[in-house]
Amino acid sequence: MGMIGGGNNAFIGAIHRIAANMDGLIELSCGALSSNPDTARASGKSLLLPENRIYTSYEEMIKNERSLSENERMDFVSIVTPNHAHIGPALMALDNGFHVVIEKPMTFTLEEAKQLQQKVKETGLTLALTHTYAGYPMVKQARSMVQSGTIGKVRKIYVEYPQGWLSQLSEKEGNKQASWRTDPSRSGKAGAMGDIGTHAAHLAEYISGLQITELCADLNIVVEGRALDDDGAVLLRFNNGASGALIASQVAAGEENALKIRVYGEKGGLEWHQMEPNTLLVKWLDQPTQVYRAGQGYLSSFAKFNTRTPGGHPEGYLEAFANIYRCFALTLDAKMNGNVPTPEMLDFPGVEEGVRGMAFIENVVASSKSSQKWTSFKI
Amino acid sequence: MGMIGGGNNAFIGAIHRIAANMDGLIELSCGALSSNPDTARASGKSLLLPENRIYTSYEEMIKNERSLSENERMDFVSIVTPNHAHIGPALMALDNGFHVVIEKPMTFTLEEAKQLQQKVKETGLTLALTHTYAGYPMVKQARSMVQSGTIGKVRKIYVEYPQGWLSQLSEKEGNKQASWRTDPSRSGKAGAMGDIGTHAAHLAEYISGLQITELCADLNIVVEGRALDDDGAVLLRFNNGASGALIASQVAAGEENALKIRVYGEKGGLEWHQMEPNTLLVKWLDQPTQVYRAGQGYLSSFAKFNTRTPGGHPEGYLEAFANIYRCFALTLDAKMNGNVPTPEMLDFPGVEEGVRGMAFIENVVASSKSSQKWTSFKI
Amino acid sequence: MGMIGGGNNAFIGAIHRIAANMDGLIELSCGALSSNPDTARASGKSLLLPENRIYTSYEEMIKNERSLSENERMDFVSIVTPNHAHIGPALMALDNGFHVVIEKPMTFTLEEAKQLQQKVKETGLTLALTHTYAGYPMVKQARSMVQSGTIGKVRKIYVEYPQGWLSQLSEKEGNKQASWRTDPSRSGKAGAMGDIGTHAAHLAEYISGLQITELCADLNIVVEGRALDDDGAVLLRFNNGASGALIASQVAAGEENALKIRVYGEKGGLEWHQMEPNTLLVKWLDQPTQVYRAGQGYLSSFAKFNTRTPGGHPEGYLEAFANIYRCFALTLDAKMNGNVPTPEMLDFPGVEEGVRGMAFIENVVASSKSSQKWTSFKI
Amino acid sequence: MGMIGGGNNAFIGAIHRIAANMDGLIELSCGALSSNPDTARASGKSLLLPENRIYTSYEEMIKNERSLSENERMDFVSIVTPNHAHIGPALMALDNGFHVVIEKPMTFTLEEAKQLQQKVKETGLTLALTHTYAGYPMVKQARSMVQSGTIGKVRKIYVEYPQGWLSQLSEKEGNKQASWRTDPSRSGKAGAMGDIGTHAAHLAEYISGLQITELCADLNIVVEGRALDDDGAVLLRFNNGASGALIASQVAAGEENALKIRVYGEKGGLEWHQMEPNTLLVKWLDQPTQVYRAGQGYLSSFAKFNTRTPGGHPEGYLEAFANIYRCFALTLDAKMNGNVPTPEMLDFPGVEEGVRGMAFIENVVASSKSSQKWTSFKI
Structure with a gap:
């Protein structure tokens, strides 16, 4: 996973990282964590990202990751910027073959949303929208x-x-x-x-x-x-x-x-x-x-598929969030391995939502x- | 108190009687408990009303009670009939000098409500509307x-x-x-x-x-x-x-x-x-x-004025209902005795509401x- | 009902009166409301008891009520004094043919309790113990x-x-x-x-x-x-x-x-x-x-037998208390009329408890x- | 972290892994996940452990990890076996310089617990006991x-x-x-x-x-x-x-x-x-x-130190569990870097508990x- 936005002190970025990380299925491998290059670099360091995968813009990240070998490069981007800065990285990621996780509301305008819907359709890639509560x-x-x-x-x-x-x-x-x-x-x-x-x-x-x-x-x-x-x-x-x-x-x-x-x-x-x-x-x-x-x-x-603990051991917001990442990751994994994802895996909000x-x-x-x-x- | 409506099997009539009776301030002394004379009589008997004060119509009740001595006659009517049958007894009661307790909604139409408001104003009598939850x-x-x-x-x-x-x-x-x-x-x-x-x-x-x-x-x-x-x-x-x-x-x-x-x-x-x-x-x-x-x-x-028990001894719906009757009765009592009711006593819904x-x-x-x-x- | 104890400012006496009064089955007809004669008289007056049935001791009350005609005299006593002052009036009431309602704990000592149990057995009268929560x-x-x-x-x-x-x-x-x-x-x-x-x-x-x-x-x-x-x-x-x-x-x-x-x-x-x-x-x-x-x-x-309102119209402590009085009164009424009380009526705490x-x-x-x-x- | 016990289908092992992993401070680097060698191997594989760090006994794990370079080897063991199998790996881990996280109850007998207490004292190493609810x-x-x-x-x-x-x-x-x-x-x-x-x-x-x-x-x-x-x-x-x-x-x-x-x-x-x-x-x-x-x-x-989300975004059992691992890890990290852990970091159950x-x-x-x-x- 490569994260766009979510640098130091950003509330929702930290939440996304815990959620993505929860079940051991997803690793943060790179990031363009802020539009401010200094913050981007400092944030990447504090998250222990390898120096060469700390990027200062999403364009740089997507381009560079694309150039890495399939094994090495990120599988998807997670976009946690403010709403107006969703569409740019989302389209570019899809255009470059990367799946997308994106914060809600999905875009800045309905027009952009339809554009993104069209792009998802064209590329056949997967987009997950983090309507946490559905998790x-x-x-x-x-x-x-x-x-x-x-x-x-x-x-x-x-x-x-x-x-x-x-x-x-x-x-x-x-x-x-x-x-x-x-x-x-x-x-x-x-x-x-x-x-x-x-x-x-x-x-x-x-x-x-x-x-x-x-x-x-x-x-x-x-x-x-x-x-x-x-x-x-x-x-x-x-x-x-x-x-x-x-x-x-x-x-x-x-x-x-x-x-x-x-x-x-x-x-x-x-x-x-x-x-x-x-x-x-x-x-x-x-x-x-x-x-x-x-x-x-x-x-x-x-x-049941979205539960980790027995009754009376409360799970909460982070687990609900993680369920979206987990279903998304299992769906990608199934698809990459030529399997059909189960209905339970596929049950996460996407571009239509x-x-x-x-x-x-x-x-x-x-x-x-x-x-x-x-x-x-x-x- | 003389009750109009609320005969055997009527839900809200029984509630009104318990509520009115709760604090020992009000006695059911007569009733025209049903528009059906047989039901009216049977209901009156089962409530142990004296035979001569079991009436078969509200008109009869109001007229007859009016003819009794001040000491003997009811002080107010309680109207618990269906909505369309509120205005008649309410106006007649007021016209004959009786205060009124009335179920909500107060009347059948807004027009009637204004008429009643006018009548209350004219007579200077007191009307309580049983918006229970305000109790x-x-x-x-x-x-x-x-x-x-x-x-x-x-x-x-x-x-x-x-x-x-x-x-x-x-x-x-x-x-x-x-x-x-x-x-x-x-x-x-x-x-x-x-x-x-x-x-x-x-x-x-x-x-x-x-x-x-x-x-x-x-x-x-x-x-x-x-x-x-x-x-x-x-x-x-x-x-x-x-x-x-x-x-x-x-x-x-x-x-x-x-x-x-x-x-x-x-x-x-x-x-x-x-x-x-x-x-x-x-x-x-x-x-x-x-x-x-x-x-x-x-x-x-x-x-505090509307509470009978210490914390943790739950009061409920009947007590809330009784609070309206109690405040109404204390207000009447104060007025009849030439006293000024306290703000706490006066705090019950009336004709404006x-x-x-x-x-x-x-x-x-x-x-x-x-x-x-x-x-x-x-x- | 004749009340023993429960004069002005006594918490539980007022509760008993509301409870006894709740369902229109029981009337407070006399009282020896305090061991202090002045308080007894003042309390009786403020409860609107007839002057001649305001007593200044339970002995006086029981003796005098006994002398009244069956129609006129109280049917039972309600004892709401502190624990040490339960046994005296309870025994005397039973000895004089009056049923008893009594606050818990029933007596001052276990010995007294057994004595009372024996007396109830001998007289065949009914004793209700107000373990409210069982109501x-x-x-x-x-x-x-x-x-x-x-x-x-x-x-x-x-x-x-x-x-x-x-x-x-x-x-x-x-x-x-x-x-x-x-x-x-x-x-x-x-x-x-x-x-x-x-x-x-x-x-x-x-x-x-x-x-x-x-x-x-x-x-x-x-x-x-x-x-x-x-x-x-x-x-x-x-x-x-x-x-x-x-x-x-x-x-x-x-x-x-x-x-x-x-x-x-x-x-x-x-x-x-x-x-x-x-x-x-x-x-x-x-x-x-x-x-x-x-x-x-x-x-x-x-x-169901102990409920007055439909679901969602909360009843509380006073109604639970009233249920004991109501079951007791219905049991007495059945017995006095030669009927067999139903199991529901008989379900109130008594001398064994x-x-x-x-x-x-x-x-x-x-x-x-x-x-x-x-x-x-x-x- | 090297895990002892907690192989496939073990409830508490999976919980420990999620908890340890939650905040990105701890990585599962090796394991002796079952006393059954086949299960140990299968479990290690399914957790994507490197083949050479999937061990079939805790003795093997501790010995081998000890032989790795300081950078490479695990920092601590997490013992999630049934109670009778706590003391062996705990003592051996401490003897070999590894800190310990251990499930409660800490040992099989009080005698063993005191032995472990003595060992912790001697080695100066850190032991965390997962009394989850304290987290x-x-x-x-x-x-x-x-x-x-x-x-x-x-x-x-x-x-x-x-x-x-x-x-x-x-x-x-x-x-x-x-x-x-x-x-x-x-x-x-x-x-x-x-x-x-x-x-x-x-x-x-x-x-x-x-x-x-x-x-x-x-x-x-x-x-x-x-x-x-x-x-x-x-x-x-x-x-x-x-x-x-x-x-x-x-x-x-x-x-x-x-x-x-x-x-x-x-x-x-x-x-x-x-x-x-x-x-x-x-x-x-x-x-x-x-x-x-x-x-x-x-x-x-x-x-506050043990919270990841703002009010109303519920955290639960896994986060409480993770808090113990996080405090433990931050304490180790502080000590390893010559810093004094804060009181908040040190607030996790240990060998005394x-x-x-x-x-x-x-x-x-x-x-x-x-x-x-x-x-x-x-x-």
Whole structure:
């Protein structure tokens, strides 16, 4: 793996490295870890990369790695730069035969997302999008249960993602994370909706197997002086007639990372909280609620495939993240060895989900500006 | 107290009687317990009412009680009939000098609600509206904390009320509760929004001290064959610039009565769940969340005034209900004795809240039909 | 009902009155509410008792009520005095043909308890002991499930009752509750073990249907200057070979009233917390834990019989308390009318449980003093 | 790192490898992964170890690694064999200059533990004992708060560790884990008390900073046909006068890995659950309970040092495990580079804790057999 971005002090880069490294399947072999050459070099050194594989630009990295022997060179790039700097390295990596792991939201614009989708199609290479929360075993269990009809036809989806970390104007007080995420020139058209709303929307579609067809959004800039939405709520309609609501806020003071989803069908309901991720509540019309737990024998093959520990030994965010890398790596490995990846291996978000995520951003922004209630979900 | 409606097998009538009776301040002295004379008589007998004060119509009851001596006659009526049968007895009771306790939603239409408001004004009598959830001590604590500025200016309000009991077409299978609540001729313009959405809206306004000024509603009939909404979501705007979302569903399969509210301000947030009502979570920007508990010495005078037991001895729904009756009774008692009721006594929902509740129903129904995103909250 | 003790400012007397009054089956008709005549009179007045039935001693009350006509006189006494003042009124009431409700622990000594047991046997009258926690519907559900073999043969029982209210020497600072409960001349041989340990022991035996046969106790006086144990732990052995542990502490700083019990059998386990009393967790060897909830249709007849509200409308401590009074009243009513009370009616703690509770106190105190590990549970 | 034991299908070996690998500080460079040479070889291959560093016995590994250059050879061994096979490789590793990571309980007997303690002392090398639960950040926070006097002098410690996985005679049905853990010739004198009771005892001493001085144990073989205790309860006395209770059971049907500890002092209490490890409840006499959360800025330096993600991104069991390896590695690194490790680095369990753990086993077994109530904690 060669990493692009994620130099010293970058939050998400460090997370990606732990995740990629977790299962002993992936090795960080090179990096262009910062657009600042000094930071790139210092970061590479502190990660013990060989001097000759510490690059100061992604172009240099991709070109040079391409020139190495197949055994030696990286197999894929991992792109963890701010959103506006995704498309360049992604396209170049694919053009040079490298698979891609990429942070969400996938690109800066929907247009770029479609371009990337086209490129993936052309090259036949694999792209993984790190919608981390889809990596949790109990999320996969929820999806399995919806698919197998356990709760009947889905009627309602409530997904909420309250955070409180942008309750003050932190971007003006030297908070680096806040700085780029609230900056339209680096983050894109949306703030909270791009950063966490896309996670929520993906989770809703992933678990339910449905697609949003219409939405009605109310985005707000709550903290004065901010340039992008830090809060919003969206009414949703899905392609099977179900409806729902999505909440994403970064000004819910005192909340940490409280992503939660509930899906109700004709026969029962499912509830999952990211902050207690090893539990899935399964509710029934006339029977007691059941507490499904990660690591147990009664779970679906998809849930089991994404678990390392027995019940009661909690796995968390890093393991969910690692599950995406692991599935991606096992898929690459199978393909490279002429094997067919199993459905469990293939169960990671890719370029299609990336396109839908970017479309979600553009559609909620358009809807929020519109005085019409419903906006069709266009791609 | 004279009860109108609430005969044998009526759910809410029995609840009202326990609540009214809880603190030894109120006695059921007569009743017109059913529009069916046989049921009215049987119900009166089973409640051990004196034969001559078991009435077969509210008209008879009000007229006859009026003719009794002041000492003997009932002080107020409690109206627990279906919504369409509220206005008649309410007006007649007031016209005859009786105070009124009335179930929510207050009337069948907004027009009726305003009429009742006018009548209350004219007569100077007291009307209590049983928005039960406003009777919980930790709801009062939440209100106190908002009022005293503890969480700063309110920015966001999320209130949700998922139930699952109408997930099937129970009204066609002999469920009496389901039958009238889903019937437009008895329930009114709205189903779930009238039954539980009004509770949610009241709770939001009560705790925050704000008023809804605009809303954007999406009401649904999820179960085929039903005549009124059994589900809905509403985006909200409040008179201080805050925004919010309200969810009310009776098809959230497997949910019981899961009313929950979260209010976020500049400095912190509050969270309360009806199903664990003795806890109020108080969240802070940079300090640990605090778990406020009913029965503790650090609570506001309003919370303490509505508590009977020390911390850890859970009170519940019936006590919350009883708090409304108790405050109402203490207010009447103070007034009758020429005293000024304390602010704690006066803290129960009344006719103003009833008008706002009816306006909420009419506005969400109008908004749901509109293709415009925002509908002004009109009264 | 005639109440003995429970005058103004007495905590438990007020609770008893609300509980007795809850279901409209019992009326407070007279009282000897304090051993202090002035307090007795003032308390009677503030409860609106008729002047001539406000008594200043229990002897006067019992004698006078006895002289009234059967229709007029009280049916039973409720004894809510400190422990040392239970036996006198209890015996006299029974001797005069009055049934008895009595606070736990039943008497001051085991000897007295046996005397009372003998008297109940002789008179054929009914005695109810207010082990409140046995009145909760989900406790009854737990008992039903053990009885029906749902969790298999019981192997382990953990019961714990941490409180924090005696973490300081409050009895020296004017806390009336603390004052008598920590005073050996009014409370008896044990402090915390008598006050709350007896509740825990009863709950363990009630749910499991087992009896403690041996115990190993470690009682402590944690707060210097206190005369009775304020803390203790007890290892338990039961008559089917099961073992367990019981914890009772009043110096667990920050705890409210955190009674909790877990019972494990060959096939599964049960868990109940008093502070969230409407939930019973049912655990299985290889299946998801189930969340049984009060008010639901799938519960046992005993659980249903002790519930007033539908699922999700929480009942609490006062309702559990009221369930004991209600079952007692329905039993009396059935007997007085020549009917056979149902098993559900008869399911309230009585004199046998009172004797076992007093034996528990004497045995834990003896065990705590012993250097031998195990002490046989003697009555 | 060279691993001894932990071949294919060994539960804890895989966990150790993930944990050691987590932070990029440690590399698995060789292994003697099984006492069965074929398994050793197959396991080494599947872990991609270089052929010449896949050993078939620990003796071979230690001897051969010793002969490599300092740069090349492993720095330490990780011993993950069953308990009876700890002492041999541990002593030999130390004798040959290798540091040691070792699973708990540290040895087969207390005698061996003291021998190992002596050897560590002589060699000046470092030994880490994987009491995983001491690696959780919120456990460290609890310890910090006790140390700084936040809750005042400690009075009570309740620690419990219920599991249900040995509710049936699984060791006779091919469960490999059950097989060796219930076998006295591989596990030692105690079953559940050795496997999980030692964790509980360590946690109590670690958080409180106290030492057990006396205990009173009741160990049981609940499942017929089993050779070692599968259940037990222990009353505890600590060296500051505090008392407590410890529960460890593997027949608590339906429980996963429900380690929980509560520590009460004069001013407040602490509560931590392993299955929701990122929360520490801090309770107060007269103020609301506080919910301390991992990843927050208000935590102690020890808690922060052992956290990788911001609040609300749950870390779990593997991260806690990794914290022990990370602190161990950073300590080695500091020492090797002539630096003084920080207190945070040095905060991992070592040989002293291992000796106390083995003493705990011997003392509880002795106490359980004794008819005397209290047994002095002897080493």
